[in-house]
Every structure is written in C-alpha cells, then in structure tokens.
Amino acid sequence: MELNEKQPLSRWRGMLLGLLLVVFVAAVWFFRASILPSRKPRRVILISIDTCRADYLSGYGFARKTTPNIDVVAKEGIVFKNALAPIPLTLPAHCSMLTGTYPLYHGVHDNLEYALAEFNTTIAEILRTRGYSTAAVVSSFVLDEQFGTGQGFDSYNDKFVQPIGPGDSLERRGEEASRFACSYIDQHQNDPFFLFLHYFDPHNDYIPPEPFASEYADNLYAGEIAYTDYCIAQVIDKLKSLDLYDSSLIIIVGDHGEALGDHGETYHGYYIYQSAVRVPFIIRPPKCRKPKAVDNIVSLVDVVPTILGYLGIEAPAHLQGEDLSDYSADKMPSKEKRYVYCESFDGTYYGCNPLLGLVGDRFKYIETTRPELYDLTQDALEENNLVKKDEKRARFMRKQLHEMISQLISAHSADARIELDDQTRTRLESLGYVGSAVVSTTPDFDPNRPDPKDLIGLHEYSSQIDRLILHEQYDQAKTICDKMLRDWPHMPYTYLQLSRVTFKKREFEQSVLHYSRYLAMVAQPDAQHSEDYFAFYPHKSVFEAHMKLGLAYYHLAQHNKAVEHYTAALLIRPDVPDIHNNLALAYFDLRDFDRAIKHWTEALRLAPHRPDMHDNLAIVLYKQGRIDQAIAHWKEALRLAPEWTEVRNKLNEVLQQKNRSLKK
Numbered sequence: 001m002e003l004n005e006k007q008p009l010s011r012w013r014g015m016l017l018g019l020l021l022v023v024f025v026a027a028v029w030f031f032r033a034s035i036l037p038s039r040k041p042r043r044v045i046l047i048s049i050d051t052c053r054a055d056y057l058s059g060y061g062f063a064r065k066t067t068p069n070i071d072v073v074a075k076e077g078i079v080f081k082n083a084l085a086p087i088p089l090t091l092p093a094h095c096s097m098l099t100g101t102y103p104l105y106h107g108v109h110d111n112l113e114y115a116l117a118e119f120n121t122t123i124a125e126i127l128r129t130r131g132y133s134t135a136a137v138v139s140s141f142v143l144d145e146q147f148g149t150g151q152g153f154d155s156y157n158d159k160f161v162q163p164i165g166p167g168d169s170l171e172r173r174g175e176e177a178s179r180f181a182c183s184y185i186d187q188h189q190n191d192p193f194f195l196f197l198h199y200f201d202p203h204n205d206y207i208p209p210e211p212f213a214s215e216y217a218d219n220l221y222a223g224e225i226a227y228t229d230y231c232i233a234q235v236i237d238k239l240k241s242l243d244l245y246d247s248s249l250i251i252i253v254g255d256h257g258e259a260l261g262d263h264g265e266t267y268h269g270y271y272i273y274q275s276a277v278r279v280p281f282i283i284r285p286p287k288c289r290k291p292k293a294v295d296n297i298v299s300l301v302d303v304v305p306t307i308l309g310y311l312g313i314e315a316p317a318h319l320q321g322e323d324l325s326d327y328s329a330d331k332m333p334s335k336e337k338r339y340v341y342c343e344s345f346d347g348t349y350y351g352c353n354p355l356l357g358l359v360g361d362r363f364k365y366i367e368t369t370r371p372e373l374y375d376l377t378q379d380a381l382e383e384n385n386l387v388k389k390d391e392k393r394a395r396f397m398r399k400q401l402h403e404m405i406s407q408l409i410s411a412h413s414a415d416a417r418i419e420l421d422d423q424t425r426t427r428l429e430s431l432g433y434v435g436s437a438v439v440s441t442t443p444d445f446d447p448n449r450p451d452p453k454d455l456i457g458l459h460e461y462s463s464q465i466d467r468l469i470l471h472e473q474y475d476q477a478k479t480i481c482d483k484m485l486r487d488w489p490h491m492p493y494t495y496l497q498l499s500r501v502t503f504k505k506r507e508f509e510q511s512v513l514h515y516s517r518y519l520a521m522v523a524q525p526d527a528q529h530s531e532d533y534f535a536f537y538p539h540k541s542v543f544e545a546h547m548k549l550g551l552a553y554y555h556l557a558q559h560n561k562a563v564e565h566y567t568a569a570l571l572i573r574p575d576v577p578d579i580h581n582n583l584a585l586a587y588f589d590l591r592d593f594d595r596a597i598k599h600w601t602e603a604l605r606l607a608p609h610r611p612d613m614h615d616n617l618a619i620v621l622y623k624q625g626r627i628d629q630a631i632a633h634w635k636e637a638l639r640l641a642p643e644w645t646e647v648r649n650k651l652n653e654v655l656q657q658k659n660r661s662l663k664k
Contacts, residue, residue, distance in 0.1 A: 040312050041249040041286045042192045044127070045235070046303065048097065049228055050090055050140065051203040051268065053257030054083070054280045056225050064216075066226045069233035070252060070282065077250070077284030078292045078327050084299050084359055086342050088256040088268040088276040090142045090203075093300060094149055097255065098122045098196070100304030100319040102341050104408040104443070108148075109345050113540070116148025121316060123304045124152030124194060130313060133193040137180045139200035141170035153196070155184070165205075173209070174199045174231030182238040189242045194307075197235065199228045202258070204267055221260065247286050249310050253300060254279030262381070264456045266463065270346045271452070272357045272366065273382050277342050285310060285328045294327055297361050299340040320408060337361070339397075341404055343443075347452030350459065350493050353445050355452055358401040365397035369451035373397065405443050458488050465497050469504055477501045492521040496541055499548060508552040515545045515552070543572040547579065554586055562586045577607035581616070588620055596620050611640040615647055627658060 054060045059071040059079065086096045092108040095116045099106050100123070108114040116122075124134040136150065137157045143149050150156035157180050160172040181197045201208070206220035208227040216223030232252070239245040259265035262275040269276075281298060283306065301321035308315045309325030322338070342357040347368075356367045364382070366372040373386040373394045387394045452459075461484045468477035478501050484494045499514035522542060546569035553561040566583045573579065580603035587596040600617040604610065618633035634651040638644060 041247060041310060043244060043248040044132075044194045044307055044311070045239070045248055045250045046097075046123075046194070046196045046307070047232060047235070047250070047252045048094065048196070048198045049202060049225075049232075049252070049254045049280070050198065050200045051256065051258050052225060052228075052254030052279060053260075053275055054081075054254065054278045055275075056222055057280050059282075060280060062222070064222060066222050067229040069229050069236060070280075073236065073250060073252060073284045074282045075291045077282055077288050078294060078324075080281040080283075080294050080296075080298045080324070082295055082297050082361065083253070083279050083281030084297065084340050084342055085254070085256040085277045085279050086300060086340070088272065088342075088344060089346075090140065090255055091147055091149070093255040094143060094198070095120070097253065097300045097303050098124070098149060100301050100315075100321045102301055102320050102408045103343060104341075104405060105318075105320060109343070111142050115146065116151065118148075118151065120148075120151070121318075122149075122152045123307055124196070126152070126304075126308065126313065126316075127194045127311075128152050128154065130311075131192060133188050133191050134196075135184050135188075135193065136196040136198070137177050137184070138196075138198040139172045139174070139177045140198070140203070143198060144170075171200045171203070174201045174228050175234070178231045178234040181235050185235070185238050185242065185244070189244060199231060201228045201231075204258075221258065249286060249307065250284040251303060251307070252280065252282040252284075253303065254281075255300070264460065266460060270344060270456065270459050272342045272344045272355050274364075274376070274380065277357075283324065283328075285325075288328060292327060295361065297338055297340055297359060298322070298324060301340075339400060339404065341401075341408065344452075346459070347450075347455065350450070350452075350455050350491065352450045352452045352455055354443065356401060356405065356443055358397050358404065360397075363393065363397065365394060365401060367398060367401055367445065368453075369445065369447065369449060370453065371398065409443075455488075455491075458484065458491060458493065461487075462493065462497055465501065469500065472504075474501060474505045478505065490521075492518050495521065496545070499545070503548055503552060506555070508555045511552045512549060512556070515549045519545050519549075543569050546572070547582075550582060550586070554582070559586045559590050563590070575606060577603040577610065577613070580606070581610075581613055584616065584620075588616075593620050593624055597624075609640060611637040611644065611647075614640070615644075618650075622654065627654065630654065631658075 056062050057067045057070060058065045059067060059074045060081070085093045086102050087093050087109065089111050091111045091114060092103045092106075095106050095108045096102060099116070099120045101120070103109050106116060106120050108116055124136070128134045134153045135155045135157070136153045138144075138149070139160075141158075144158050145156050150158070160170060161176055163170050163172060165171050177197060177199055181195060184193075184195060202221065202224040206224050207213070208216065208220060208223035212223040212227040212230075213220070216226060236245065236250075239248055256268055257274075257276045257278055258268050259271065259273070259275050263271055263273050265271050265273075265276070279300070281300075299321060301319075302324050303321065305315045305319050305321045305323040306325055309323035310328075315323065337360060339358050339360050342359060344355045348354055353369045358365045358367075359376075362375060362377050364374045364376055371387050371394060372382075373390060374382045374384065375386060376382070461480050465477045465480050465484075468474070468480065481494075481498045481501050484491075484497060488494045495514045495518040499511050499518060502508075502510040502514060519542065546565045550562045550565035550569065553559070553565065563583065563586045566579055566586065569576075570579050570583070580599040584596040584599035584603065587593075587599065597617065597620055600613055600620065603613050604617065607613065614633040614637035618630040618637065621627075621633065622630040631651065631654060634647055634654070637647050638651065641647070
C-alpha cells in the first residue's frame, strides 16, 4: 500500500519539473528573441550621410547634441567606433558601399571621368533577384544614374524638385530626400524592400537651413550634421508609424569624412588621415534592444556582406568585405587580426605619388614617397610618425599592404573610365569637383615624384581658385594665382590655373601666354624635374590647354592659330563634338566653307541633338547655295528648340525666297 500511495506523488513531481523546464526554455527563447534580430528582415534601409566624419556625431563623442535621433537608433543596435571609408570621395566610396569591393577592384577612383562598370554586382541587383523591391533616393548629381550606381534599382530618384547651390549645381536638401523616401515606404509598406537613401547636406558649402544656421552659427558644418539628423528622424518616424521599424534592418553610415583643416587640408579627397576616412557605421537589426559598441576595425566594403548575412543569403565569392551580422549574436566574430585598405590618388593631379593605406585596430601605415606609421590608440590626430622608430612594424605593414593590393586589383578596372560631355562636366564642377586632368591610378611609386605632403599648399590654393571661379570671383582667384606663381614657379599646374583664371577674365593674350607656358613645361622637363615626372601628367589637361588656346586665339581673331590648336586637341580626343564645332567656326571665318561643312557634319554625327550646330551648318550650306539642305537643318534645329525665334524667322525668310524663285 505505501508503494502505491507514493507513486502518484512521484508522478506529480515529474510532471511539475517537466512543466518548469518547458517554461524555462520558453522564457529563454522569448528573452533571446527579444534581443536578437530576425535572420531575415523584410525591409532593409541603408542611409548614407555624405561628408560625415564620425567625431561630429554626439553618439561618437561630439560635445554638442548634433545627432539625437541617430543616437536613439544607435542605442538599439551596434555602433562600430572604428569604421573607415576606402576612399574620401563620394562616387567611389558609394561604389564600394554598394558592391562590397574596394576601388582597386571596381575601378572607380574619382568623382570625375569614372562610372561603375556593369561587370560589378550591386546589393540592389542581388536583392532584386530575391524578390525585394529596390529603390534609391540620392541627393547629389555626383551619384546620378549615368555614373553606374543605379544598377539593380527598380526606381532611382536622382531628379531634384528644388535643386540648390551655385551655377548649374545639382543637389537637394535632406527634407526633399526624406519626403521621397517616406512616400516610397508608404507605397511599399506591405512589400519586402531595399531602400538606399543618400543625404548630401554636410558637403561644402555649409549652409544649413534655420533654425540650424542660427543654432550652429559658430560651426556650420556641425549644423549640417544636425540638420541631416533631423531629416533622418522623419524617415524613422514613418517606419514607426507604419509599424515597420522593428521588422527592418537599418544601417546608417558616412561615405567619407571632412578634414576641416587637419594636416592643412580644408575639405576632403587629398589625404587619407582619419578625419577624412573615419566614418560613422551603425547597424540597428530587427527587434534589437541590446546596444553594443565595437572597437574592431571595419570598412564600408562590409555593408553588402553584412546585409546578406542578416538576410541569410550566401555572399558572392568576389566580395572583399566581411559579414558583421555575427556582432548581433552572443558569439563574436573571429579575433584574427584584420587590416582594411584606403587610398587617395588626388595628389597625382600634381604629379605626386599616390597615398595607399593599411589600417588595423591599432596601427595605420601610409605608403607614399615618405611613408608614415601611426599608433591610432596613442596618436588619434596622426601627428607622430613612427616609421623610423618602429622600422620593423613599418616593413611588415608595407609587405601586408602590397600583398593586399595584389589581391584587390581587378582585371576589369580599366573599364571604369568614361568620357564626360560638357554639360555633365559643368554640373560636376558646380558641385566643386573640378579638374581637367585625370588621376593616375597605378599603385606604383617613383622616388622622383613629390610626396603629396609637399604640395598640400598648392592643392589648397588650387581648391580656392576652383571655388572662386565657380562663384565668378575672378579677381580674388587671380590674387591666389599670383601666390601660386610666387611659391611654385616651376609647377606646370600653376600655369594651368593662371590660364583658367585669365581666360575667365577674358584676358586672352595673358591666357595664351600661360597655356603656352604650361604646354612647354609638360613637353620639356626643366632642371628640377625628370622627364618621367612630366610624362606622368595625364592627357586631359593637355587637351584642355590646346582647346582653350584655340578659343583664345579665335577671340583674338587669329584664326589660323586657332585652327592649329583645335587640330592638336582633336588628335587627343577626336570624338568631342565641340572641337569639330569650333574648328568649323574658325574655317567659316577663314571662308574655307568645305572644311567648315566637314567638321559641322562630323560634330552632328557625334551630337545630333545640338540645335546650335544644325543652325551653323544650315548657314554655311545656304551660303554655298545648297538651299534644300540648309532648310532641312533649320527645320531640325526648330524641332529640337521650338522656341528659337531667330531660327524660325530665318527659315521663314528662306522658304519665302524659295517660293518666289519657283514662281518666276
């Protein structure tokens, strides 16, 4: 009897323990589910803040509360405190961000003369094949779809309702970008989607709207960061209002930083010091409530593999970044020492060696004429070069850098160069991206070339001149040119800038002298520079010199000299319609109508949409008595420019003349 009476009690104890175990397991599962992200978020929002150095975000230590809204996102996610851009320029940095590859692979090294080639695969292309709707809202012409960054997007919003900036500048305020982004989220709230959202406001010029302009009158760059944070909050609020916030993967990054005077650089692009390449990198996974700060080195090339990691999609083998999604889990990624790469070829504009960097969690090595090594944990401002004190480490990191470069280079890289038409170049120049030379992107070093550090003053003067020309402040630009001539009389680039300014001032005789001096210096080395140094200068600036010399001589009514230089420019770039147009004008004034017709015909073959050239060709054909051909070109000019009254009047007059002659 005792045994039978105890059996029910034992059975109840077992059942109770089993129930407690089930409750415990459920509680653990619920707890983990509440702090860990879903592996497959339905929505991915990648937010890029242009020209955003990390230490200007309050969450990264800035003294003022510039980014309260981004800080909230950061407190619910992962903050990478040591994230680097691979290059401090907008277009190539975004190409890395969207492809998961370094510039040496995707081939884009500058904002001018480059486009992302089709051999690259973007994150948008990958996700579209997986059923995601893909959209982009960009805020600067430098990311216009023609430069390749639109690959894979179902919609790519690069047309601005209210463009801002000087001249033909094309950029938009953050509020317009946020408005389009919120509209897209509204329309696709029930769909899985990938949204790439780009803000350009922190880029120079620093002109934040009110109340940020007044609140940050002493630091307008910080004001632009604060305004962008305000705009990002509008998108976050939209996600929350539609109950999409917790099911979305949100990534906020900067594309590059801003020097703000560090190491003598005002803006960005020239150096690869931390102020220009260290950027914010924040990941807010779905349902994440446990913040984490990570000191390990990461790069913008990690964006693509990280998105794929959260979505459970296998990463393509060619990706050069790392999947950071494991930082969301309890397990930590491998502690194997990692290095990331960064570069700048801007110094090659002036004949300098490039800057190639290798950066780890602690040390940073920069390869150039005079190499640099910094301990970033002890020397955040990079003021104490350790190359001579720690030669062993410098040699090791140099070896690692060159091994990494050999692994990163793609056989397709040369395909990224493009020829810009005049309108596109003008628009990029309106954004401050000025330069007729093309960077040399060979990662080799010549001890006879200058170190970029030696010519930072020349670069700063040149940047000032470019901006003064943009704002039509030609007298001030001429003053800076005179300083360049005093300090760098043996530098060809000095005379190139003098030529540009005097041409803008319509001082054509002076412009002829300076362009001629530039060409002579490039063609024949002086005693201070080797032949190889001058051969390093790209052909684009030589093309510009001949082109502008032709124009200057034309304005001086020296048409034979104009033809001579136009022809020289044509040998360099035979496919530029404006060269043929200018040659035709010169031949027309020389009354060599056959050659004029030949070059206008070729110009229209290259650019059939130009009404001005149809009008020019019609005029010379009319002079030769080829009336029907002239009429055809005037009609085409009117089709392309229906409001062109002058051409309409000419056409009507010629048609009346033809009718009168037929009646006779």
